[in-house]
Amino acid sequence: MNAPRAEFLDAEPLVRFSGVDKVYANGTLALKNLDLSVRPGEFVSLLGPSGCGKSTALRIVAALGHHSSGRVERPGEGADARGEIGFVFQEPHLMPWGTVFDNVYLPLKLLGKSRAAAKAEVMAVLEMVGLSGFADSYPRELSGGMRMRVSIARALVTRPRLLLMDEPFAALDEITRNKLSRDLLSIWQASGATIMFVTHSVYESVYLSSRIVVMAARPGRIIGELDIAEPYPRDEEFRLSPEYAAHCREVSALLARAMNEAA
């Protein structure tokens, strides 16, 4: 299944930042004049050094943070639009007192759906992340990678149009990370959601994204964008291909520029 770029260009953006500034109470300029559009179906990575405001931008999209000036358009503005956005944090942040089922059911419960009515949806999304057999397990009984899968399932259970991921795999070992990255791509294609993915790994972003936005720090700003016009599905072969290596070089060069400008 190829995801041609032209399709993205036609559609109305799902998220649009126009001249967004974010100033923290202590005076730090976290984001400066940010312009960014994300179209439906895209997999966009925000890549940059720490302190470049990539997580801040993501939190603004989710309304977990507020911008100081500029304009932000995002899904889920109306009262009935709860569940339009899913968020996966750097840590799984599960409820230790609930089973896997309880944890994935949580967003639907908060939206007022009964347990019986939600059962099919919860089981379907557990199947999607490969945890069908673990509905009755408690988080402490699972490995780090499986907990992250539960966290992803929780974010997907409302069938959000937009999935925000804030360095979700940063705390995992490389083998688990690669496996989850590959599975994330199939989840992305199966769910049809748009993904905004924050990372500081060049390799991860090239493997996953249809577009990479490179950011620089102090103040947080966009320094360049790169399309990764390689067809999906991408498998382990892609990681070894010369195209992959070329993209990594290109992105690394852009990132190096971001680091130099900040210094």
Added chain:
Amino acid sequence: MNLQITAPAAAPGTPRKLPRWLAPALDVATPVLGGLAFLLCWEIFVRAFEVSRFILPAPSAIFAKLVAEFPVLLKALLFTATITVSAFIAAVVSGIAVGVLITQHRLTEKLVWPYAVALQVTPMVAIAPLVVIWVGLDRVWLGLMVLAWIVAFFPMLSNTVVGMKSADHGLRNVFQLYRASRWQRFRHLQLPAALPYILAGARISSGLAVIGAVVAEFVAGSGAATGLAWVIVESGTMLDVARMFAALLMLSLFGLSIWFVMGHVQRLLLSRWHESEVSQEG
């Protein structure tokens, strides 16, 4: 060089693996046997040195006293137990209620907290005469209950407050993302997160309720209120040391049973999810 790695042979003195049924049996048998040995030494010591029964009666004499005076002692125990349990329940309910209320608004917490601390640090013995006057000398039991409640209240309150604030930050973000109501946040996030803290508080509180009831009786008790503490005071004035020991024994058995009940409740509620109740498989 040829490197060979072999499993080390069982070192001499390594304990062999115990059969499955033996471990819990040992948990009970070890302290019981230890206690019996201690009583035996005590008995021998008292007999060998002919210690006066006004100073240290032999365990056999204490046991004889316990049997002879059992109806009186049991009645006293029931009185003390009623005071303790009702004070404890009052402390649990009020501690959780006030703890939950003051964590809903920063302002109420600022308002209430210093006075809760003041109530805690003021010695109960010093308040006792006042409380007895307020409730009236014909209702000393109520005074004892109030005093035991004051002692048991604070751990419940402080643990509830800390527990309510202990909810995972990321989880709070999840609730915020789906625009959870204040009630949803309380019911599904703060209360479950606070549960281990509340249970730990209840365990401390239950022990303090026993202490509170006994000390209150020492201070405020009279012939009208005949709990175990009063039996001890009374026996002391009559130099009936064996009876003092018999009352003490009942008191500590009562305290122990409360402790075990609370431990059991804690295990029941937290068994599958909280680290404190999960044993690591080795």
